[in-house]
Amino acid sequence: MNSGLLTPPAARAGGTATRPPEASLTWTDPVTGRQGFLVIDRLVRGLASGGLRMREGCRHEEVRELAAAMSVKEALHYDPTGRYLPMGGAKGGIDCDPLSSEARGVLSRFLAFIRPYLENNWATGDDLGTTTELIDEVLGELGVDGCIAPVVRTLADPQAARKRFSDAFAVEVDGIGLAELVGGCGVAEAVLTVLDRDGVSRTSATAVVQGFGAMGGSTARFLHEAGIRVVGISDVHGTVANPRGLAVEDMLRHRRAYGAVDRSRLGPDDVLLDRDDCLSLAADVLVPAATSYTVHENNQDRVTARYIVEAANLPVTAGAEERLRARGCVVVPDVVANSGTNAWWWWVLYGDVAPDAASSLSKVRGALRDLVTETLKLAEDAVCTPRQAARYLADARRDVLLSRTGA
Numbered sequence: 001m002n003s004g005l006l007t008p009p010a011a012r013a014g015g016t017a018t019r020p021p022e023a024s025l026t027w028t029d030p031v032t033g034r035q036g037f038l039v040i041d042r043l044v045r046g047l048a049s050g051g052l053r054m055r056e057g058c059r060h061e062e063v064r065e066l067a068a069a070m071s072v073k074e075a076l077h078y079d080p081t082g083r084y085l086p087m088g089g090a091k092g093g094i095d096c097d098p099l100s101s102e103a104r105g106v107l108s109r110f111l112a113f114i115r116p117y118l119e120n121n122w123a124t125g126d127d128l129g130t131t132t133e134l135i136d137e138v139l140g141e142l143g144v145d146g147c148i149a150p151v152v153r154t155l156a157d158p159q160a161a162r163k164r165f166s167d168a169f170a171v172e173v174d175g176i177g178l179a180e181l182v183g184g185c186g187v188a189e190a191v192l193t194v195l196d197r198d199g200v201s202r203t204s205a206t207a208v209v210q211g212f213g214a215m216g217g218s219t220a221r222f223l224h225e226a227g228i229r230v231v232g233i234s235d236v237h238g239t240v241a242n243p244r245g246l247a248v249e250d251m252l253r254h255r256r257a258y259g260a261v262d263r264s265r266l267g268p269d270d271v272l273l274d275r276d277d278c279l280s281l282a283a284d285v286l287v288p289a290a291t292s293y294t295v296h297e298n299n300q301d302r303v304t305a306r307y308i309v310e311a312a313n314l315p316v317t318a319g320a321e322e323r324l325r326a327r328g329c330v331v332v333p334d335v336v337a338n339s340g341t342n343a344w345w346w347w348v349l350y351g352d353v354a355p356d357a358a359s360s361l362s363k364v365r366g367a368l369r370d371l372v373t374e375t376l377k378l379a380e381d382a383v384c385t386p387r388q389a390a391r392y393l394a395d396a397r398r399d400v401l402l403s404r405t406g407a
Helices: 010-013 060-076 104-115 115-120 132-142 158-170 176-199 215-227 250-252 276-281 319-328 340-350 357-382 386-405
Strands: 023-028 034-039 052-055 089-096 206-210 229-235 238-241 271-273 284-287 307-309 330-332
Touching: 010 250, 010 357, 023 238, 034 060, 034 104, 034 115, 052 307, 060 089, 060 340, 060 386, 089 206, 089 238, 104 115, 104 132, 115 386, 132 158, 158 176, 176 215, 176 284, 176 307, 176 330, 176 340, 176 357, 206 215, 206 276, 215 250, 229 250, 250 386, 319 330, 330 357, 357 386
Parallel strands: 052 089, 206 229, 206 284, 284 307, 307 330
Antiparallel strands: 023 034, 034 089, 229 238, 238 271
16 A cells, blocks of 8 residues: 555545444433443444543533544454454543542443343443443343343354353453553554654653553553653652652552552652642653543643644544644553453454454564554645554554445
8 A cells, every 4th residue: 555645535525534433322311311332433344443431521422532532443354364353433422530439330220221232232341430340240240241242143153262262351460450451552553653653762751641641651661661751640649750760660560549659668769749730840741641521622722742642532622633733642442452451352262363452462562563663654644643643553454344245
């Protein structure tokens, strides 16, 4: 493919695609009045994948954007030589504080309402405010055979696939589950790829990670292992900074629930700052790894990093991204940078990787390096954003998939 001759449609139009989703519903809980949302952006072979989030203030439009992004993530990892056949994208969301006493009941009633989709079309899992274990527990109470039931029933040997899946989720590396590590490994590889591409030395590079939960914590670990100085980490309580570099492994060992830093164990040179100060810390790379819409038009001017690598979903708004690009900041989009987690699930289930750390992390690193390299090259040649380039690549790969499968 001669990418220099290609101009992604989104770049020509100057905006994002507005194709309507294939299914969209809003549910109101009869007990609490809380709302839940399901958006199936597109079905491929009758299937779509995407997590279920729960947070106070979750809205339908947010879920719709996330579902559209999942369609891109799925298609980007289509490999005609592999067993994994990508699906369409979907997303669920519930407007409720996941720590509230009513959360589990709301979750159960929402899943009961959308049960036909869970049994036939939508393969889901954890997202912000939920865990795969909790969702599977509730689904079991409802008589649904787990988060991945719609995909498993399409496989030739469902029993073997489920065993690979459960074996992979049981693996731990230094006390952290493999399912948590693969996401951060992919994000870190995206960071390393963009630095290597621009000739930035790893040993002199610095990074700030916003969020210290599953994705942020594992990203910080892999960046630290690669020799990059992590000079700032934020959690819900604030930002911890040290220009000489933070003791990432020690912080991970003593990390508290929900990604909270144990401030009683910080080093003598570590400095405590406000939570939003992570945006303005001097660093080469900013990794937003917590909530959506963290960087927006009203605070993007605080960002000093040369690169933003999105570990969270939708952490940079479209308006902020345009302004950042205009002043030379490269944004590696979530649909690329954090896509390793989603792809790994299906690589394991389909048998493209063994259910162990060595095979899984090697596959994630190779796939993310190739994908980031191709995305940035197309963006450069087509004079568009990396996000627009990723959407174009996804459309092209989906067309090939559909032509081969007849779906």
